[in-house]
Amino acid sequence: MKEQTNLIRRRLLASAGGAVAWAGFGGSLAHADSTEPASSSSPGPVSAEKPLPGYAKWKDANSMIVHSANTVETRRDAFGSAGITPLDRLYIRNNLTPPSEDIVKDPDSWKVEISGVKSPRSFTVAELKTLGLETVTMVLQCSGNGRGFFPHKPSGTQWTVGAAGCVSFTGVPVKAVLEATGGMADGMKYMTSTGGEEIPAGLDPNTLMVERSVPLSGIEDAILAWEVNGEALPLAHGGPLRMIVPGYAGVNNVKYVKHVAFTKDQSPAKIQQSSYRFSPIGVKGTPEYDSIWEMDPKSWITMPSDPNQPVKAGRVQITGVAMGGMSEPEKVEVSVDGGKSWKEAEFIGPDLGKYAWRSFVLSAELKPGTYQMACRVTNEDGKSQPENRVENNRGYVNNSWRDHMVAIKVA
Numbered sequence: 001m002k003e004q005t006n007l008i009r010r011r012l013l014a015s016a017g018g019a020v021a022w023a024g025f026g027g028s029l030a031h032a033d034s035t036e037p038a039s040s041s042s043p044g045p046v047s048a049e050k051p052l053p054g055y056a057k058w059k060d061a062n063s064m065i066v067h068s069a070n071t072v073e074t075r076r077d078a079f080g081s082a083g084i085t086p087l088d089r090l091y092i093r094n095n096l097t098p099p100s101e102d103i104v105k106d107p108d109s110w111k112v113e114i115s116g117v118k119s120p121r122s123f124t125v126a127e128l129k130t131l132g133l134e135t136v137t138m139v140l141q142c143s144g145n146g147r148g149f150f151p152h153k154p155s156g157t158q159w160t161v162g163a164a165g166c167v168s169f170t171g172v173p174v175k176a177v178l179e180a181t182g183g184m185a186d187g188m189k190y191m192t193s194t195g196g197e198e199i200p201a202g203l204d205p206n207t208l209m210v211e212r213s214v215p216l217s218g219i220e221d222a223i224l225a226w227e228v229n230g231e232a233l234p235l236a237h238g239g240p241l242r243m244i245v246p247g248y249a250g251v252n253n254v255k256y257v258k259h260v261a262f263t264k265d266q267s268p269a270k271i272q273q274s275s276y277r278f279s280p281i282g283v284k285g286t287p288e289y290d291s292i293w294e295m296d297p298k299s300w301i302t303m304p305s306d307p308n309q310p311v312k313a314g315r316v317q318i319t320g321v322a323m324g325g326m327s328e329p330e331k332v333e334v335s336v337d338g339g340k341s342w343k344e345a346e347f348i349g350p351d352l353g354k355y356a357w358r359s360f361v362l363s364a365e366l367k368p369g370t371y372q373m374a375c376r377v378t379n380e381d382g383k384s385q386p387e388n389r390v391e392n393n394r395g396y397v398n399n400s401w402r403d404h405m406v407a408i409k410v411a
């Protein structure tokens with residue numbers, strides 16, 4: 001009954017509230033983050049109450065939780081164990097209604113402008129393909145992943161663990177593009193990428209556009225990608241061309257990128273200046289607070305993970321995924337007693353580099369009872385997950401092992 005009430009409440013809020021429909025724009029155009037009401041129910045898989053949006057119909061519906069047309073989460077038990085997230089199970093997060101599917105019909109003709117370099121010019125994807133080739137396997141994770149565990153109910157999508165995936169992007173290194181344009185102009189401090197969403201005339205682009213700046217340290221392994229997991233980049237994930245900044249939170253990986261500028265300052269866009277800032281609870285984001293850039297180590301158990309599905313007593317394979325953030329995941333530990341004692345788990349599958357996550361398993365003999373299962377990863381730099389989340393206004397970057405714990409019944 002409570003569930004039902006919340007569902008109705010959420011629908012009412014959605015129709016009364018935030019989303020503004022723009023004639024001829026095919027949907028709502030607003031920062032979903034600022035318009036979506038926080039769900040008042042506790043987080044966790046919501047029943048399949050909404051269909052997949054049109055541009056993502058090809059996703060595996062059984063593996064996804066559809067929060068809205070622009071926010072689709074992977075179920076906790078649907079990541080698989082191979083280390084690579086199948087594309088039809090990868091989460092989606094759009095701040096704006098995505099562009100028309102037409103833009104991926106002839107991907108090679110998509111143009112990106114490069115500025116803030118000695119010889120500014122634009123390149124088609126076909127031209128970029130002649131400059132270099134690199135593949136990077138990496139965790140793509142929304143800054144709001146784990147927001148659903150914050151008790152102060154930050155506004156925005158109530159993601160649990162599934163606003164993340166580990167995928168392989170292929171494209172041209174940003175460094176090769178810089179070489180082809182004579183190198184960076186003097187005094188530049190950031191790489192600023194602009195998304196290809198059309199902003200309707202008459203609206204202030206700064207309040208809407210997805211334009212993100214990253215410090216120059218981020219360009220070391222950055223690529224302009226046209227492929228993901230060996231397939232042409234679909235619209236849902238930023239095709240025809242996407243800026244990929246490995247190790248950096250999702251928002252910095254700008255989809256349908258149309259302009260890459262090397263700049264002295266960070267973008268004036270709202271999404272750079274006030275959103276994605278690490279400000280205290282109750283305080284609006286401003287440039288004086290840290291921007292959400294580099295990711296931290298994080299892990300979670302993927303199976304067993306359903307508190308309502310008892311597991312058979314005896315040998316239980318406890319599996320999960322563990323990422324290192326800016327360096328390789330080195331050690332992952334599992335607890336079945338709520339963090340009182342820990343055992344080292346084993347990584348399985350190939351090591352796909354420092355930006356990738358790794359699957360892990362701990363084989364445990366479990367008698368009937370209820371177990372509080374937790375895991376925590378330590379990366380090569382010795383950084384590990386904290387027990388508790390770091391509180392912040394918008395519920396960003398939750399990597400608390402306690403928040404990600406699951407209560408599993410063994411019978």
Ligand SMILES: Nc1nc2c(c(=O)[nH]1)N[C@H]1C(S)=C(S)[C@@H](COP(=O)(O)O)O[C@H]1N2
Nearest residue numbers: 091092093094095142195210237250251255
């Ligand atoms: N152009 C553009 N790029 C974007 C976004 C967007 O709305 N528009 N959303 C960002 C955010 S907040 C995240 S978490 C990731 C999500 O990537 P995915 O939808 O491929 O999973 O894309 C980022 N890049």
Ligand SMILES: [Mo]
Nearest residue numbers: 142143250251
């Ligand atoms: Mo995000």
